[in-house]
Amino acid sequence: MDETIIYKYLSQKTTPEEERELLEWINESPANKELFFEIKMIWASRHTLPRDEKEEEVLNISLEKLNNRIDQALNKRRSHVYRKIRIWASIAAVIGLGLLSYVFFYAKPDKVEHIVYTNEFADSVKTVILADGTSVWLRSNTTLTCPAAFYGGIREVEIDGEAFFDVRKDEATPFIVKTDKKLIKVLGTSFSINTRASGDLIETILMSGSVQLQRIGGESLTVLQPSQQALYSRKTKTLEINDVDANVLTSWRYGLISLSDVSIQTIVQCIEDTYNVKVSMDTVQLRNRKYNFSFKKSKGINAALKQLTFMTGCEAEVAP
Amino acid sequence: MENTALLIKKVRQGDRAAFDELYKIYYLSLLSYATLFLSKEEAEDVVQDVFLNVWLNKERLDPSLSFRSYLLRSVYNSSLNQIKKKNYSSEYSSIYRKEIEEMGYLYFNPDANDIICQLYNKDLHKQLEHAINSLPEKCRKVFSLSYIYDVPSKEISRQLGISVSTVDNHIYTALKLLRKKLDNNKIVLLIIFLGFL
Numbered sequence: 001m002d003e004t005i006i007y008k009y010l011s012q013k014t015t016p017e018e019e020r021e022l023l024e025w026i027n028e029s030p031a032n033k034e035l036f037f038e039i040k041m042i043w044a045s046r047h048t049l050p051r052d053e054k055e056e057e058v059l060n061i062s063l064e065k066l067n068n069r070i071d072q073a074l075n076k077r078r079s080h081v082y083r084k085i086r087i088w089a090s091i092a093a094v095i096g097l098g099l100l101s102y103v104f105f106y107a108k109p110d111k112v113e114h115i116v117y118t119n120e121f122a123d124s125v126k127t128v129i130l131a132d133g134t135s136v137w138l139r140s141n142t143t144l145t146c147p148a149a150f151y152g153g154i155r156e157v158e159i160d161g162e163a164f165f166d167v168r169k170d171e172a173t174p175f176i177v178k179t180d181k182k183l184i185k186v187l188g189t190s191f192s193i194n195t196r197a198s199g200d201l202i203e204t205i206l207m208s209g210s211v212q213l214q215r216i217g218g219e220s221l222t223v224l225q226p227s228q229q230a231l232y233s234r235k236t237k238t239l240e241i242n243d244v245d246a247n248v249l250t251s252w253r254y255g256l257i258s259l260s261d262v263s264i265q266t267i268v269q270c271i272e273d274t275y276n277v278k279v280s281m282d283t284v285q286l287r288n289r290k291y292n293f294s295f296k297k298s299k300g301i302n303a304a305l306k307q308l309t310f311m312t313g314c315e316a317e318v319a320p
Numbered sequence: 321m322e323n324t325a326l327l328i329k330k331v332r333q334g335d336r337a338a339f340d341e342l343y344k345i346y347y348l349s350l351l352s353y354a355t356l357f358l359s360k361e362e363a364e365d366v367v368q369d370v371f372l373n374v375w376l377n378k379e380r381l382d383p384s385l386s387f388r389s390y391l392l393r394s395v396y397n398s399s400l401n402q403i404k405k406k407n408y409s410s411e412y413s414s415i416y417r418k419e420i421e422e423m424g425y426l427y428f429n430p431d432a433n434d435i436i437c438q439l440y441n442k443d444l445h446k447q448l449e450h451a452i453n454s455l456p457e458k459c460r461k462v463f464s465l466s467y468i469y470d471v472p473s474k475e476i477s478r479q480l481g482i483s484v485s486t487v488d489n490h491i492y493t494a495l496k497l498l499r500k501k502l503d504n505n506k507i508v509l510l511i512i513f514l515g516f517l
Contacts (some may be wrong), residue, residue, distance in 0.1 A: 004485075007492040009420075011473075014416035024417045026423070037427045039495045041439060042502070044355045044468045048348040048445040063343055066368050068338075070375050 006036055010043045061127075061135060070131040113148040117160075117205050123255055130157070133168040134175065137253035139194075143172045162194040164253045167209075178216075192250045201277075202232040207246040213239070255297050266291045267308065268316070275301040278319035286312055328383045331374070343371055344478075346388070349440040350395050356428050357399035366402060370394040388398075389437055392430040400425060437503065451501040455494055462487055463494035 005022050008014045014022070026033050066106050106266025119126035119138040126138040131149050138144055150156075156176040167175045167186050175186040179195045179202055189209020197203035204213060206224040213221040213230055221239050224230055229244040251257065257274060264286045274297055291311065295304040301318060308316045324345065330338035346369060354363035370391060374381070380389075403425070412418040430436040452460060463480075464482065465471040466487075473491075477484045 005490045005493045007488055007495065009417075012413075014413075014417075016416060019414045019416035019420070023420055026420065033423075033427070034498075035499075037424060038435065038499050038503075040424065041356065041428075041435075042495055042498050043467075045349075045352045045439070045444060045448060047352045047355055047360065049448060051467050059344060061346060062347065062364065062368070063340055066343065066371055067340070069368065069372055073372065073376060 001220075006039055007043075009042060026248060042222050062131055065133055065135060068163075069133055072131060072133070081186055101148065105278040114145055115146040115148055117146075118142070125255060127253075130155075132170065135166040137164040139163065139252060159193055160195055162192065163191070163194065164250050166190040168262075184211050184213055197231065199231075202228045202234070204232075205246050205249050207250060251294070257297060261290045261292060263287075263290060264312065267291060269303070271304050271308070275304075277301060279305065279316055280319040281308075281316040282314055286314060324387060326381050328387055332381045332383070334378070339371075339375055342374075342387075345442045346391055349444045350391055350440060352444070353392060353428075353436070353440045354395050356424065357396075358402055362402060363399075366395055366398045369398055376424055388435075390428060392408050392436060392440060396428070396430055419467055447502060448498070451498050452494075454501070455497060459490045459494050459497075462490040464492050467494075486513065 001021050005014060005018050008029075009019065009022055015023040022036075026036050047258060105175070115122040117126070117128045117136075117138060119140060119142050126142075127136060128136045128144060129135065130146060132155055134155070136144055142159070142163055144157060144159055144163060146157035148171065153173055154176055155173055156178065158178045160179070163178065165175075167194075169191050177184040177186065177193060179193065184191075184193065184204060186209070191209070192203075192205045192207070193201040193209055196302065204211065204224065206226050206228050208226050210223060210225070212223045213232070215221060221232070222230065222241065224241070224320075225248050227243060229242045229246075229249070231242070232238075232241045233240075257270060264281075264283045270280060272278075272279050293308070293311070295307060303316070305316045327338045327345075329344050330399060331342060344476065346487065350367045350370070354366050356368065357363075373394070374391075375450050390409075412421065453463065462476055462482075465476050465479075466473065471479075473484050473487045476487045478494060480487075
């Protein structure tokens with residue numbers, strides 16, 4: 001057997017015939033079995049190597065999520081209201097599903113406390129984790145309103161500004177984002193919404209999973225696929241859908257500015273805008289080239305310029 | 321980085337910061353281990369579940385026992401539960417893959433296999449980086465693109481101007497070499513031990 005089938009198997013590229021061959025080979029000897037499974041372990045270990053700064057941040061975000069789940073679990077133990085709902089829910093399950101919605105309505109407290117998260121700063125990203133473990137990144141001048149806890153079989157929040165959501169999967173409890181003009185019903189997923197996109201538009205970009213866009217009245221506009229952007233115009237009340245690089249357009253949430261396949265002028269312009277300085281660089285000879293450039297704002301202008309200099313072979317400095 | 325036994329003692333007493341430190345230390349290697357059974361997203365959930373339980377039952381932590389073994393065993397049990405719950409039978413591309421994967425579930429049991437405990441340690445990423453850097457030049461370049469940056473073989477073949485089968489050969493050769501190198505770490509440990517007898 002050609003041993004590279006092992007690698008093909010791990011990257012899911014084998015045919016059923018090849019898989020049969022591999023199984024036979026594995027059963028031929030304990031040494032073969034050991035070789036196969038140890039290589040599988042090494043292949044799986046690639047997740048320990050972060051491929052860029054984005055992935056280093058992932059560890060911190062994962063930790064935040066965990067801490068929120070712990071807090072939630074500890075609160076649940078003490079909360080008398082949750083216990084009440086759980087008892088009613090189990091009785092309803094015995095009696096019949098028809099009663100369930102009535103029970104949830106009845107058990108819902110009269111006043112649902114709302115929490116308002118605001119990021120009032122101009123150039124920072126605020127991270128918030130909701131009661132269900134969903135993570136939300138708020139861009140500058142953005143407000144998120146949500147209930148202190150989710151009841152009644154849905155999770156509904158309201159957004160004004162630009163935010164990125166990483167919704168915790170819960171198929172039984174749909175996640176709904178309200179803006180002034182449309183609703184977004186989410187089916188376990190990550191996406192961004194901007195209610196102030198230029199041209200009086202509401203922009204939605206889907207990273208992974210699935211979202212359904214609806215008008216406030218309930219009429220469905222479309223269901224988005226990953227790497228699609230929907231632009232809803234308040235004026236014309238129409239929807240435009242484009243294919244985009246969702247990663248690039250939402251990388252702001254890591255304080256990471258990511259430019260893809262752009263000219264040197266665009267990169268320089270971006271650095272100038274980000275740090276509010278003028279950059280001097282002789283770009284004449286680079287005029288027709290395209291680059292990919294990512295930098296973390298918090299690392300500072302000098303690091304960014306150093307990286308740019310290294311990448312292009314042309315000196316980039318802050319203009320005197 | 322603090323000694324893990326000390327961190328565990330602190331966690332027992334309710335020190336949340338020490339708990340965070342422990343999570344950071346073990347997260348990546350546990351995640352990798354869990355992906356032997358589940359997808360990356362499901363694996364993350366399982367690792368979080370295990371740590372959630374660590375905190376909720378922190379009084380029962382025993383600093384004299386191997387924390388790493390305990391974590392691996394917990395991840396193992398949770399992962400198998402997930403698999404049973406989700407009934408993956410329909411998701412395999414063939415019955416042969418199903419049989420191979422199920423063989424794996426038994427093979428990767430941390431109690432049945434010393435290698436698991438030794439491989440999935442907190443320094444795994446450093447050992448991997450070191451081993452990858454000592455690969456022959458061309459092999460390393462192709463392998464890194466695939467292994468670290470997730471570039472598909474077709475794309476690597478296009479970028480470097482070599483055939484897809486050459487790419488796959490480089491990657492497989494690298495995997496075999498890495499396996500040998502990581503195995504050597506074990507042998508060194510063994511020799512040192514014998515020296516003390």
